[in-house]
Amino acid sequence: MRVLCIGGGPAGLYFGLLMKLQDPRNEVIVVERNRPYDTFGWGVVFSDATMDNLKEADPVSAAQINEAFNHWDDIDVHIGGRTIRSGGHGFIGIGRKRLLNILQARCEALGVRLVFETDVTDDQALAEQYEADLVIASDGINSRIRTRYADAFQPDIDTRRCRFVWLGTRKLFDAFTFAFEKTEHGWFQAHAYRFDDNTSTFIVEAPEEVWQAAGIEQMSQEEGVAYCERLFARYLDGHKLISNATHLRGSAIWIRFPRVICQHWVHWNTLAGGRRVPVVLMGDAAHTAHFSIGSGTKLALEDAIDLAAEIGDAGAARLPEALARYEATRSVEVLKIQNAARNSTEWFENVARYAELAPEQFAYSLLTRSQRISHENLRLRDAGYVQGFEHWLARAAGMPADAAGMGEGKSLPPMFTPYRVRGLTLKNRVVVSPMAMYSCVDGVPGDFHLVHLGARAMGGAGMVVAEMTCTAPDARITPGCPGLWNDAQRDAWRRIVDFVHANSDARIAMQLGHAGRKGSTQLGWQQMDHPLPEGNWPLQSASPLPYLPGISQVPREMTADDMARVRDDFVAAARRAAEAGFDWLELHCAHGYLLSSFISPLTNQRADAYGGSLENRLRYPLEVFRAVRAAWPQERPMSVRISAHDWVEGGITPDDAVEIARAFKAAGADMIDCSSGQVSPDQAPVYGRMYQTPFADRVRNEAGIATIAVGAIFEADHVDSIIAAGRADLCAIARPHLADPAWTLHEAARLGWREAAWPRQYLAGKRQYETNLERAAAFEAQAAAGK
Secondary structure, X not given: OEEEEEOOOHXXXXXXXXXXXXXXXXXXXXXXXXXXXXXXXXXXXXXXXXXXXXXXXXXXXXXXXXXXXXXXXXXXXXXXXXXXXXXXXXXXXXXXXXHXXXXXXXXXXXXXXXXXXXXXXXXXXXXXXXXXXXXEEOOOOOOHHHHHOHHHHOEEEEEEEEEEEEEEEOOOOOOEEEEEEEEOOEEEEEEEEEOOOOOEEEEEEEEHHHHHHOOHHHOOHHHHHHXXXXXXXXXXXXOOEEOOOOXXXXXXXXXXXXXXXXXXXXXXXXXXXXXXXXXXXXXXXXXXXXXXXXXXXXXXHHHHHHHHHHHHHHOHHHHHHHHHHHHHHHHHHHHHHHHHHHHHHHHHHOHHHHOOOXXXXXXXXXXXXXXXXXXXHHHHHOHHHHHHHHHHHHHHOOOOOOOOOOOOOOOOOHHHOOEEEOOEEEOOOEEEOOOOOOXXXXXXXXXXXXXXXXXXXXXXXXXXXXXXXXXXXXXXOOOOOOEOOOHHHHHHHXXXXXXXXXXXXXXXXXXXXXXXXXXXXXXXXXXXXXXXXXXXXXXXXXXXXXXXXXXXXXXXXXXXXXXXXXXXXXXXXXXXXXXXXXXXXXXXXXXXXXXXXXXXXXXXXXXXXXXXXXXXXXXXXXXXXXXXXXXXXXXXOEEEEEEOOOOOOOOOOHXXXXXXXXXXXXXXXXXEEEEOOOXXXXXXXXXXXXXXXXXXXXXXXXXXXXXXXXXXXXXXXXXXXXXXXXXXXXXXXXXXXXXXXXXXXXXXXXXXXXXXXXXXXXXXXXXXXXXXXXXXXXXXXXXXXXX
C-alpha cells in the first residue's frame, strides 16, 4: 500500500512505522509543516498501561521511549496551605520534542519517508502526487482536512470555559502537582509535572470570567507569565516560568480547550481517473481529551495501533471493512475516555464549587473527579492514603477516633459512616428508594408492604422510604397506589413502621405526593402511563396538558380553591404520617407529578402568579412545603425530591435545579433528593453509571444543602466514592434492593467490613456468606497466580 500521513505528530509517525513493520513493502510518506527534528510543546504524560500497549506494538521504540521517561507514582494536591499526597498512580512523562524525535528516528530507520516544511493546503493534490491508496489526516486539533470534509466527518466542537496556558519551568516536581490559588477575582489552578532531567510542564488554568477579571487579556505575553510566576511563587522555589510560544503575541498563548467529537472518521475521495481513496481521521483531528486526564497522546497512539492491526488483518483488498471496524471500535473507546475527560474538565471549570470542602475531601474529590477512579481503585493504588482518609471521614461524621470496629489496620468504609440531621441519626448512608409496588387496596398497605419494607429494613440500609403515598383518592397514580387520606390507612402504615422499629435499627420515611396529570392509569406491569380501561377519575394539573398527547386524559387547570384543597390534603396526610410514627418525610416534587408540573416550564403554561418565571412556578410547591413543614414535627427531617433535569429542550436544567434547591432550603428543607426526568415523554436522558450523581453534586456544593444521589448506583464502591467525595450525603438505591433485600449487608461482606450488624436471627447465614466470599477470593488469587 501507499500511505500518506498528513501531519507528523505522534499519530502519523506511529502509524507510519507500524505499517512498515507490518510489511516493509508498504510505502509510507509522512508530511509535516515544521522543520526536521523541530517541534513545539512541553511534556506529555502516559499511564503505565499505555506503555504496555506500546511495548506490544513496537518493542524497539517503546524501549527508547521508556528510557527517556520520568516515572512517578505520587499526586500532590495543594489547597488552603495544605498538601495532600497520595501514591500508586503510575505516571510517566516525556518531553513532546523528545517523543517525536524518537518516533522520527524510528521511522527513518524503517524506511518511512519524512517530508518536512510542507504546509498541506490541498490533500487531494498531494494524494495524487504520491499516488496514495490511503490518506491519514493526523493534522491536529485544528485539522484543515476535518474542516474541508466537515459534511462527511460531522465534527462537534465544544469550546470549554477555562483559559489555559502551557508553560515550562526548571523547577523539578517529584509528584504530579495540582496547586490552587485564590485571587480577588477567583480561582487559578496549576497542573505541573517533570518530564526530563531539567524541565517540568506547568499549565495554568482559570475560568474565562476569572481570567478576564484579572486583566490578563490586556497583558503582554511577558506580563502574563510574570503574573503566573507571582501567583504560584510558593511552588516554584525561585524558578522562572518559561514560554516557548514566542511566535504568538500578547495573551494569544492563553487558549480555551476545544473538545472535538466526530460522528464519522472515514471519508472517501474520488480522485482523477475515478480512483477512490479513503481519508481517515486520527488523533486530535478525530477527537480530543482534556489535558487534565492526560490522554490525548495516548489516544493518538492507540488509534495508530488499532488501525494498523485492522488493515493487517483484512489486507488491502478489504480496506473498506478494516476502516469501518476501526471507526466502530475506536469511537467507542474514545467515547469512554471523553466521558471521563468531560467530568474532569467540568471539575476544573468549577473549582469554586468544591473549594469550601475540607482539604482532605477536596483532594479526594479531585482524585475521583473523572468517575473512572473509584474508592476501591484508590485503595489498590495507596491503601495507606485511603485508610487515613477513611479515619478522617469517620471523625468528620461524628465517630470517635477509637470507634468500635476501627482497630489497627481497619477503617470505616464511607457508606457506613452515620449521618445526623435534626433529631435523627441514620446508621449509614444507604437509603432504599421509594419504589412503586401497585399493591394496595383502597390505598391501604397490607402484608405485602409489611414484608417488602420490613425485609429491606432488616437488610442493612440506614433508611427505607415508602413509595409515593397519595393524599386523596384522586391523587393516586393507579388504583393500586397507597394513601394517607384516612385513619385506616394511617393504622396500616403504623403496623409497618412499628415492625421496622422493633426488628431493625433502620429508620423509615414517608414520601407524600399527588399524581396530577399522570394519575388514573394502569398498574405498572400493565400499560404504564395509559388510562384505565374504565373507572377513570378526573385529573388536575398546573395546566391542561395531557402527559401522552392523544392518549392520556386532559387534566383541568387548577383553580385557587383546588390548590387550597390539595395543600390541606398534604397537611392532613403529613399529620397522619407523624401519628403513624414515620421518622422522615419527603415531599414529591419530581417526575411530572402535580407539584412537579408547576415547577417545569414544559407543564406550566399558566398566566397567573403561579406561572411564568421560575420564582412564580415554585410559588405553589413552596406553599405546600411550608404548610407541611409546619405540620410535621420539628425534630424530624424533611426532604424534597426534585427532577434536576427534564432532559428536554426548554425544560428544567441543572442550573435551575440549584435555584430550586435554594428556594426549598430557604423554606426549611433539610435535604434535596436529586432525581431527573419523567416530566415529558419526549425526554432523552443520557444514561450511564451514576448518571444522576452530578446533579446531587451541584446542588450540594452550590446551593449548600445536603443531597440524596440516585440513579444507576449499584455497588458499594459507588456509594463509597460518592459519599467520600462530598457529591452527596446519602445514596438512594432502588433496583439492587428489589433483587436483593439484604443488598447493604451483602455489599458490606464483599467489602470485608465484618462489623455490619445482621439481624441476630440471621447470624449463622452471615458467617457462611463471609466464608464463601473468602473461599472465592482465595480461589481467584490461586487462579491468577497460576496464569
